[in-house]
Amino acid sequence: MLKSFDIYSQNNILKIIVALNLLLVGTGSLLYTDRLITKLEDREKQYVQLYANGIGYLFGSSHPDAGDLTFVTDQILQANTTIPAIYVNADGAVAFSKNIDDIPDGLTPEEKNQFLQRKKLEMRKKHKPLVVDLGDGQLGLVYYANSSLLRQLAYFPYALLTVMAALGVLAYLAFSSSRRAEQNRVWVGLAKETAHQLGTPMSSLMAWVEYMRSDPDQFDGSITDEIAKDVQRLETITSRFSSIGSVPTLKEENLNEVVQQFTDYLAKRISTKVKMTLASQLPPDKMVRINKLLFEWVIENICKNAVDAMKGVGELRLNIVALPHQEVAIDITDTGKGISKANMQKVFSPGFSTKKRGWGLGLTLAKRIVEEYHSGKLFVKSSEVGKGTTFRIVLNAS
Template sequence: MLKSLEIYGQRNTLKIVLALNLLLVGTASLLYTNSLIAKLEEREENDVKLYARALVNVYDENADEDLTFITNEIMFVNQKNQVPTIYVDENHKIPKIPIHNYTFPPGTSDEEILGILEEELADMKEEHQPIVVEVDGKINGYIYYHNSLLLTQLRFFPYVLLAVMVTLGFLAYLAFSSARRAEQNRVWVGLAKETAHQLGTPLSSLMAWVEYLRSDPSVDHSVADEIEKDVKRLETIATRFSSIGSVPTLKSENIYETVSQFIAYLEKRISTKVKIHVENFLVDGKEVKINKLLFEWVVENICKNAVDAMGGIGKLTIRLMPLPRNEIAIDITDTGKGINKANLQKVFTPGYSTKKRGWGLGLTLAKRIIEEYHEGRLFVKSSEVGKGTTFRILLKENVMSEGPVVKGEKTVRSAS
């Protein structure tokens, strides 16, 4: 058991290391990409400044023809880089002659173009400071601009990358956890089936000894009968273990009779200082589809845990009640030491046990039997330290099994 815990501890450490590495890679990618964005942003600003200088030659009547050609090339490159720009005059008005990096579909009117440009201009003013266009030391206008599509993509890229890495890390965690649970299940299924197999031979031998005792006139037959009951109980336990990992067969059973009969067997094999009460508020003959052997195992695990919690002295109440939506509730209440809030979520965790010799598997298996095989629920309904705990089992009732309503309650009390 200690070695198993050590293995799981190492796997938890591996998860932490994996998470830290993912975080480190994501952070490094974020910082590096942001530095690239800053450099690209600076380059685009320089391009726009170059574009602004080129515009000077548009208004210079003495501009050289070759220089004008270069100017056109610069303006073409700026447009090719897809940096949206809008030129306004010294009064911040968009000139009639279009000087901007926008193309519009054929047939777009001048009024529509002007409206679109004004909307874009309002956004640009919030995004960047304008580039001043000066001719002969005099302000001739301003150029406003947006970031290019490439720069916008790069700006959001690190966040997308980080989100992807977090998602991959989460999926890796789920895969790791799923693999661990699958490995645990394989180990316990194999162990259970091997236990059932090993119990087979001595049980057959014990049955033979029971028959031998019955044939001896000097032996009280009631002793042999009680031994036979325990041997059959062991056979039931072996059957339970052998059925782990297989899909159980569910049959309609009278739920009150199933519980009361099992409690009648169990109360003779626990402390005589524990009083057991079974209270039935269901209609007479209420049936529920269960696997009787596995369901009794659940009740046994909960009751034995309750007896341990009471230290072998106290009261155990089992109450069967109808609920809305065709459900029935089976509440198992003890007068034990209770469970503090910090441990309420741990009671069904494999390996958790307050007993020195406990394996911490009983309630885990009970929850799995109820929720996976019977499509019900098992949970701690309430618990108070020093006063006791109530476990609740919820099952879907068999709607076809309606009988006469029971008046009052039925109670089976321990012979103590």
């Protein structure tokens, strides 16, 4: 039974752990700050209650002596320097206000009264007004709002969470960038070492081909030619691996001819039970800027994956079409097992594979070659489990 694996699953677990820690810290900060806000709200309410009591004490029916009045005005009424408050007398009129900083300049007494009435209604939505007992059954009301300090503190946890989220995103980007850089170093080193190791047997094989050609009576010329093609293919592969890590050179190539030549070569080296066809809607002389060696590698990787998906039996169709905005597309369709929705986004991830063997790097390298080196696109155009998959390569032909 085939199974999928991801060599970076441990990194995903690490991301989850970091995210959970950030969430715990943020939640703890939010709860602690909320507790502080509640305590501060209660304290401000006590201040306003004291302020209301002072008003009742000052304007109530039983007036105290002058000394007490000085105490009330100096130490109670004047002590409130931060909490916005509006006192409404028993007749419902605004008697006076305190710490209302947004009163426009130049208002007439009537306009100022209307402004404070509107402000009073806004305050009532936030806090229930405090009752002032003026004696003889008369009651006044003190409306109040949170002080600027309390309002700032109320927004603090959200600001803190925003900062933590930004730090989390930066940490993730740094981690991802570091991981990609490490992957690139590994791939470049592995590719160049592979190219170096292929050099010695390549030289030997080329010498054997020349030896076989020197004695046509003993060696069948057609067999020798096919071996020579495979040796040339190995040279191409060596050049591909050598070019990894450097910016490839793009040249104007006839796309129809490039794909035709490569599919002709590949058709003789895959399963005979796979029917491979190529159709093109492009003009015969249509030119596209590509790196031929690397682009053939893309076609090869997708086609070989398709053959594996069909288990060596089925139909493999390549179709080249013109798109709007000076773009061309190559659709590669197989009749294989298809790709599940769960794996649709993973097929291009490094290390992901549904085969028992393989590194899971073929499609990753193909996507990188198309998108980074050719400024194109490579994606799964469509797929249905049990029926097949279509990969689409999009290139700019302008």
